[in-house]
Amino acid sequence: MSKKNEVPEVDIVIDHEAGVIREVKQPGLRSKSGHERRVNGGIYTVLVIMSIIWLAPFVFLVFQSFRSYITESGGMVAYLLPKQWSLDNYIWLLTDEKSHFLQWYGNTLIIALFCAVIQTLMVLSVSYTLSRLRFKGRKLIMNVVLVLGMFPGFLTMITLYFLLKQLGLTQQGAIPGLILIYCASSGMGYYISKGFFDTIPKSLDESARIDGATRAQVFMKIIMPLAKPIVIYTILMAFMAPWGDYVFASYVAFGSEPNYNVAVGLYRWVNVNDYQGFFTRFCAGGVLVAVPITALFLALQKYYVEGVTGGAVKG
Amino acid sequence: MNDLDYLKLTGLSKLAYKCRQFFCGIPKKLAAFFLGIGRFLVKLVMGIGSEIKDVAATFANGDWKTKLSYLVMGFGSAARGQWGRGLLFFLFQTVFNVYMFMPNASFSGCYYLGKLSTLGTIETYREGRKTVYGDNSFFILLYGVLTIFFILAFIYTWRMNVKQNKLSEQILKSGKKLKSTKDDIKSLADEQFHKTLLALPTLGVTVFTILPIIFMILVAFTNFDATHQPPSKLFTWVGWDNFRQLLSSDSASYGNTFGQVLLWTLIWAFFATFLNYFLGMLVAIMINKKGIKLKKMWRTILVMTIAIPQFVSLLYVSKMFAADGLINTYLMKWGWIASPIPFWTDPVWARVTVIVINVWIGIPYLMLIATGILMNIPADLYESARIDGANAFQMYKKITLPYMLFVTGPYLLTSFTGNINNFNVIFLLSGGKPLSLELSGNAGYTDLLITWLYKMTVSDTNYKLAAVMGILVFLVCAVINLVVYNMIPSVKNEEDFQ
Structure with a gap:
């Protein structure tokens, strides 16, 4: 190193809270120099600007949802703050008989709840099996899933549509149909929770087996209680996904307005035909969807972070 | 060397x-x-x-129970006391026979199998006011594939049935006892637990993923499109014509457009992956720097874009950037620009805008991942580097970056292929626009292969080309995966940071 005797003033990437790093004692040199302060000031500036950029659209969304479509305009306008704050959009969404919003909300909630239960069971079974049990064809299954995963998802959309149609699960039956589609292949998304199961020591299983537990008992009584973080992560993901699905939902429920989910309904308000006057209603609907989902997510953020980082490291 | x-x-x-x-x-x-x-x-x-x-030998050496099992599946098992297994075999055979040779001939497996080579010959026609339906090519193809699946499954099960008989005979001859049905059921919770757990997921994936994929691969070799829509019209096999149409570059084909869309898809995937990766890492480093307060708050603010459903946030942001959207109107009000910036109508602007907005969506993921990994970097590395007099940038280049790349190599790969198929961002933001006369097949300048595929399916009902495109997307992903996976181990060896 050329700058042998220069004092390092900035230490990077070390999390203070995590306590991973021991303090390096360099008395006199560690006191906050002007340089250090300038660097920190710069970082704070960047973070504040980023925070504004990250939050601004959501704040705007909330502002515009309070602009009345009766006294002002339901379309897009050239100003941000409503001239008069009003709840008209929300009232229309929740009470007007032309609004299907509550129905859409209910549909999505039902789909999300079923998915959260069924998908979690599927994912946990597959990931546990592939992680802990050894049997013929295990490698084959993993390779097949890998190859299948490289096909784009929408390729099979029409086939799935006609399969569902055969079962009478489109349009009027769109909700059970969507649940079926979301859940049927969900076992393929086993990677992250398999990664988690891989980290639980094998010796736990073995000692339980020696004590006479069957494999099913090991799964239910020993591994499951330990797997709480990944179970919550899987439930969270399965619950959140249906709220944002437009593509399959619009295809399967096509033309049957009472059977839309929120994404399809709101998307149509913004983008189809002459729906400009619905812009503020879209904003209000967006707020009603985003608030509970965001609250749930932030409450369970810890588990999400665990899942995502674990998944990325395992690849 | x-x-x-x-x-x-x-x-x-x-x-x-x-x-x-x-x-x-x-x-x-x-x-x-x-x-x-x-x-x-x-x-x-x-x-x-x-x-x-082996099948022949088993038949020759077997007793009468075994021999009868060749015709009536499960008979041998049932006759030897394993009635559970016997019943399952028998049930499967019955279902199979009913499906294949149903009395109502136009619904049986044999019917579909027989028509598979032509995909139907009887046209639908109108007799006065009534429509008389002929063959339905779609169902012939779909159930034809299903029938083949079924036949393969039958052959496999039949073979299992024969093996079972041979095994039982051997066990009985050696004087041991066969497993009872009760034992079998018990073993499903123990030795055979994987079968219990995998049964439902396998069934789901087979019917709702494998079957449709094979079906669509076959559609790529037919002329199934808007002018050949069952039930009113038939479609049939056309060989490699669709591949030629999509890839050759004469004026009636899509070759030029395909090339452009593929190129943009790769550019998009590159920026969406690496721009997010490095910016996300930078943000993580900033937030985690010692002395920065309110770490949790910064993280939570950024994570908002993950928490809020994309159709809300992205649709709203796309409207913000519209010609009459907030950004343009305010810039004009302040007098910074004279006319609206063509965020969604100019090809270059649109492409840059989607990439930039994708950063807004993508940084938080990378920030979270990078935070987790950065915490795991051994502290001694930095300590010794500091004692050697390394500055922040040197430490980043020699320690942080190699470590991150080493750990997240596979993640980068999956995220690259994930971005090739990143439907939501493009679809909700620009919808593939701006369109152009220079591009054929309704493609726009920000269309990825996957959104183009979607347009072909939904608005053009051009299923044959959509199917070809799906296969090509698969090939692109597969090639990238194969090539990079071959390189990763060698990369790994190099990253020995001491």
Whole structure:
């Protein structure tokens, strides 16, 4: 190193809270120099600007949802703050008989709840099996899933549509149909929770087996209680996904307005035909969807972070 | 070149050396690949031969129960007391027979199988006011594939049935007892637990993923499109025509457009992956820097874009950037611009805008991932680097970056292929627009292969080309995965940071 005797003033990437790093004692040199302060000031500036950029659209969304479509305009306008704050959009969404919003909300909630239960069971079974049990064809299954995963998802959309149609699960039956589609292949998304199961020591299983537990008992009584973080992560993901699905939902429920989910309904308000006057209603609907989902997510953020980082490291 | 020579090279020539090695290795790898296929085929033929031999031998040596099982599946098992297994075999055979030879001939498996080679010949026609339906090519193809699945499953089960008989006979001859049905059920919670757990997921994936994928691969070789829509019209096999139409570059074909869309898809995937990766890492480093307060708050603010459903946030943001959207109107109000910036109507602007907005969506993920990994970097590395007098940038270049790349190599790969298929961002933001007369097939300048595929399916009902495109997307992803996976181990060896 050329700058042998220069004092390092900035230490990077070390999390203070995590306590991973021991303090390096360099008395006199560690006191906050002007340089250090300038660097920190710069970082704070960047973070504040980023925070504004990250939050601004959501704040705007909330502002515009309070602009009345009766006294002002339901379309897009050239100003941000409503001239008069009003709840008209929300009232229309929740009470007007032309609004299907509550129905859409209910549909999505039902789909999300079923998915959260069924998908979690599927994912946990597959990931546990592939992680802990050894049997013929295990490698084959993993390779097949890998190859299948490289096909784009929408390729099979029409086939799935006609399969569902055969079962009478489109349009009027769109909700059970969507649940079926979301859940049927969900076992393929086993990677992250398999990664988690891989980290639980094998010796736990073995000692339980020696004590006479069957494999099913090991799964239910020993591994499951330990797997709480990944179970919550899987439930969270399965619950959140249906709220944002437009593509399959619009295809399967096509033309049957009472059977839309929120994404399809709101998307149509913004983008189809002459729906400009619905812009503020879209904003209000967006707020009603985003608030509970965001609250749930932030409450369970810890588990999400665990899942995502674990998944990325395992690849 | 031996290891020592290699280590003496500088970074760039190391890379060049590795690339040369990789490309020189291609012929060898290809040869090995085809040899592997050859060996596999030989093995397959030999395997089938020995299976048949075994089936014949079992029949010749078996008792009457075994022999009857060849016709009535499960008879041997049931007759030897394993009625559970016997019943399952028998049920499967019954279902199979009913499906294949149903009395109502136009719904049986044999019917579909017979029509598979033509995909139907009887046209739908109108007789006065009534429509008389002929063959439905769609269902012939779909159920034809299903029937083939079923037949393969039957052959496999039948073979299991025969094996079962042979095994039972051997066990009985040696004086041991057979497992009772009760034991069988018990073992499903123990030795055979994987079967219990995998049964439902396998069924789901087979019916709702594998069957549709095979169906769509076959559709790529038919003329199934807007003018050949069942039930009113038939479609039929056309060989490689669709591939020719999508890839050749004469005026009636989509070749030029396909090339442009593919190029943009790769550019998009590159920026969406690496821009997010490095910016996300930078943000993580900033937030985690010692002395920065309110770490949790910064993280939570950024994570908002993950928490809020994309159709809300992205649709709203796309409206913000519209010609009459907030950004343009305010810029004009302040007098910074005279006319609206063509965020969604100019090709270059649109492409840059989607990439930039994707950063807004993507940074938080990377920030979270990077935070987790950064915390795991051994502290001693930094300590010793500091004692050696390294500055922040040097430590980043020599410690942080190699460590991150080493750990997240596979993640980068999956995220790259994920971005090739990143439907939501493009669809909700620009919808593929701006369109252009220079692009055929309704494609726009920000269309990825996957959104173009979606348009072909939904608005053009051009299923045949959509199917071809799906196959090509698969090939692109598969090639990238194969190539990069081959390189990752060598990359790993290099990343020995001491």
